Amino acid sequence: MKNMSGMCSLTGFLGVLVLCPDASLAQAVPPADHPAVTVKGQTYTPRSILARNMGTETDRITAFPPHRIIGNIYYVGTNTLSSFLIVTPQGNILIDSTYERNVATIEKSVTQLGFKFSDIKILLGNHAHGDHQEGDALVKQMTGAQVMAMAEDVPALQAMKPGGKEHPIDKVLHDTEAVTLGGATLVAHLTPGHTPGCTTWTTTAQEGGKTYNVMFGCSLRPPAVLTPALVNEFNRAFKTVRALPCDVQLGDHGAQYNMQEKYAKVKDGGSNPFIDPASCTLEADVEEAMFHAILAEQQQAARP
Numbered sequence: 146m147k148n149m150s151g152m153c154s155l156t157g158f159l160g161v162l163v164l165c166p167d168a169s170l171a172q173a174v175p176p177a178d179h180p181a182v183t184v185k186g187q188t189y190t191p192r193s194i195l196a197r198n199m200g201t202e203t204d205r206i207t208a209f210p211p212h213r214i215i216g217n218i219y220y221v222g223t224n225t226l227s228s229f230l231i232v233t234p235q236g237n238i239l240i241d242s243t244y245e246r247n248v249a250t251i252e253k254s255v256t257q258l259g260f261k262f263s264d265i266k267i268l269l270g271n272h273a274h275g276d277h278q279e280g281d282a283l284v285k286q287m288t289g290a291q292v293m294a295m296a297e298d299v300p301a302l303q304a305m306k307p308g309g310k311e312h313p314i315d316k317v318l319h320d321t322e323a324v325t326l327g328g329a330t331l332v333a334h335l336t337p338g339h340t341p342g343c344t345t346w347t348t349t350a351q352e353g354g355k356t357y358n359v360m361f362g363c364s365l366r367p368p369a370v371l372t373p374a375l376v377n378e379f380n381r382a383f384k385t386v387r388a389l390p391c392d393v394q395l396g397d398h399g400a401q402y403n404m405q406e407k408y409a410k411v412k413d414g415g416s417n418p419f420i421d422p423a424s425c426t427l428e429a430d431v432e433e434a435m436f437h438a439i440l441a442e443q444q445q446a447a448r449p
């Protein structure tokens with residue numbers, strides 16, 4: 146069986162990170178099918194959320210049609226693993242290299258949109274799991290981009306060495322630090338829990354003479370076992386995410402913002418379906434409900 150989530154997502158469900166080196170083994174143990182939570186008429190379990198996020202192995206490595214989301218922001222990822230390109234007059238920013246084996250696919254999508262892969266000057270990340278950042282060293286090799294990472298995710302990134310390559314980190318970022326290039330500003334918000342340095346990025350984009358707030362959400366998916374430290378981290382993350390200005394919500398997996406459904410509407414013309422402030426907190430709603438359900442189950446089990 147192929148590795149489902151790259152690094153430790155599944156072992157995270159078990160709360161046993163020592164099993165992590167062999168992630169393919171971890172996939173043999175799917176996450177629990179309980180608790181179940183229902184949000185806006187849709188029922189979710191840890192297993193269904195992971196399946197929704199990851200899709201099949203083919204989904205993870207097959208390019209989704211590259212497209213403009215809004216303003217200077219483009220999607221260049223696969224069917225289920227997001228990769229975003231922010232285009233500026235002084236070069237471009239890439240968020241998430243995904244798996245190393247996807248880098249050539251991302252390069253092709255960038256080229257298909259009429260941009261040059263070598264114009265990527267800055268590489269950012271969502272969080273230190275292989276399905277989002279394993280390809281960083283290869284992107285750095287191909288483009289010379291500056292790789293920037295949230296301080297709290299640096300240890301996990303340094304342990305990520307595909308083919309023995311050192312994980313490049315040119316700049317360490319801290320909560321609310323801004324990254325700027327060619328008039329674009331992206332702000333890094335620390336939204337920990339899923340990983341210690343899980344980063345929600347915010348920026349603005351212009352369309353039709355208006356300015357819109359864009360949020361690149363980090364994963365808020367809780368593990369099966371919540372330690373007091375994790376509870377604090379997730380509470381902080383949910384609070385932070387809910388306070389961020391948002392007209393366009395994006396995420397590290399397309400399913401978190403109904404990418405495929407919204408993209409289908411783009412083709413019909415009309416207003417931009419990605420501008421959808423009403424659904425900005427949907428992912429936080431789902432994951433926070435799951436977080437509380439897991440916590441309740443855990444407290445119930447601990448009762449004598």
Ligand SMILES: [Zn+2]
Pocket residue numbers: 154272274339364
């Ligand atoms: Zn992850």
